Amino acid sequence: MTVRPGSPEPDAGADPGPGHACLHGRSEGGCAACDVRMISVCAALTGPELERLEAVSQRIALDPRQILFAQDDRADAVYNVTEGAVRLSRLLPDGRRHVMGFALVGDFLGLALPERFTVTAEALSPVSLCRFDRRAFTALVEDVPHLLRRLHERAGYELTLAQDHMMLLGRRTAEEKVAAFLLGLRSRYARIGLTSVTLELPMGRQDIADHLGLTIETVSRMLTRLDRERAILIVPGGVRLVDAARLEQLAAS
Amino acid sequence: MTVRPGSPEPDAGADPGPGHACLHGRSEGGCAACDVRMISVCAALTGPELERLEAVSQRIALDPRQILFAQDDRADAVYNVTEGAVRLSRLLPDGRRHVMGFALVGDFLGLALPERFTVTAEALSPVSLCRFDRRAFTALVEDVPHLLRRLHERAGYELTLAQDHMMLLGRRTAEEKVAAFLLGLRSRYARIGLTSVTLELPMGRQDIADHLGLTIETVSRMLTRLDRERAILIVPGGVRLVDAARLEQLAAS
């Protein structure tokens, strides 16, 4: 148990366990002192607007496997992830599943302000979020054009991510998919300030498979192949990117 | 040559052919009298705002195969399609292509107001568009929050389309992909008021293949299979949806 990136015990200290009320990433100072504010949509707000946002916000903690909302649920709130990782998935009537993506720290759920959610959101690790009442939030959006602008920018970013992913799903081989997935995750971690060469994988192999349009066995095989080729090193809870250049080459972006 | 949905001669009359200046769908009355206004983002505007939009707009006509803009081009304009169909594609460095989608009448190109275009846009048929200078358009967006709201709604819709498509690319069989593609196209045509059982296919088989993550041969085989099964009837320039219920069942949405 030497390397343990997936462990629920960061340097912060002991984890309170199930049902914990610890609000990771948000001090008692509220939105103004929020760790993740500047990398989230909230960065669009200052002073009185920020106070107004805070007034309609609520802090929420989720245990692993806990469901935040389900596909087709009435969207009566939107969320901002402040800690942990959330799986966003969709189910086909016959049971086939696709994992649309993973929401990390700073990601916003309900960007499009939809009537109903189009995906199911489930915690992969202990998760903290800010919950905003949808009605109050949309009212704030109406009043603060700059917030909508920010929301729209973010939606545009999501759209390009979606395009990248469609290209990946439609035109890449299994090995390319896995390599591209790892690199994509790394760059998303980098966006939020995590630049370790050891990549934490809070999601399981099945989740990765359902995200890449593969089976769990193929994902496993490709990871072990990359490991054997010395491109990565599989460690408990994640992978170490040993030869990122080689991965870039394999991903063929 | 009995059925001819792909023919460039709708009831309107003769087509002027290459290089034509005819502005389909837009009378001389300008934006206020525009056929497609109410189904496009322009519906957000009225009166003086609409005049302001019109002042920065320019009508453009494209011949088939003509390129409107290319991937990574500086986006110095955004567009609204008023007639025809546009292919939106992306290229991988090694030449593999993915067709992200097809823009039809009423669709907006540059929704996210990006710095650079992420796709190449190419006319599949004679196309007419409104061109808006990007700087002037974003200025208008800043002044008219309601327009941004509309843009954002549309982006949300695009995002759900992208999600549907990711599910399709990752988890569906070739036959399901083709069936779902035809039904999806039908519902998009319905949105713009075209409800004929005969579906025009302005794109080629290779375009469909690159859109669905298949090869041209597989698309052809699946179409002929659907034809043999009496679910569709292949006609020049398109297909007739003979048994839509059967298609729905095959698409397994």
Add this chain to the structure above:
DNA sequence: CGTGAATTTGATTCACCTCAACCAATGTGG
């Protein structure tokens, strides 16, 4: 009609899936 492009059809191959063990780590009850 004739020519080149687009599409369809056929034969064969292969990348990934399916099915089935197997393994390691963790938890549980006696």
Add this chain to the structure above:
DNA sequence: CCACATTGGTTGAGGTGAATCAAATTCACG
């Protein structure tokens, strides 16, 4: 403290759906 079950992951053998390779055919257009 140890049999036993459970969970998540890996590995192997064999099958298959779609890709690839190769023509044949139809279509568009001068």
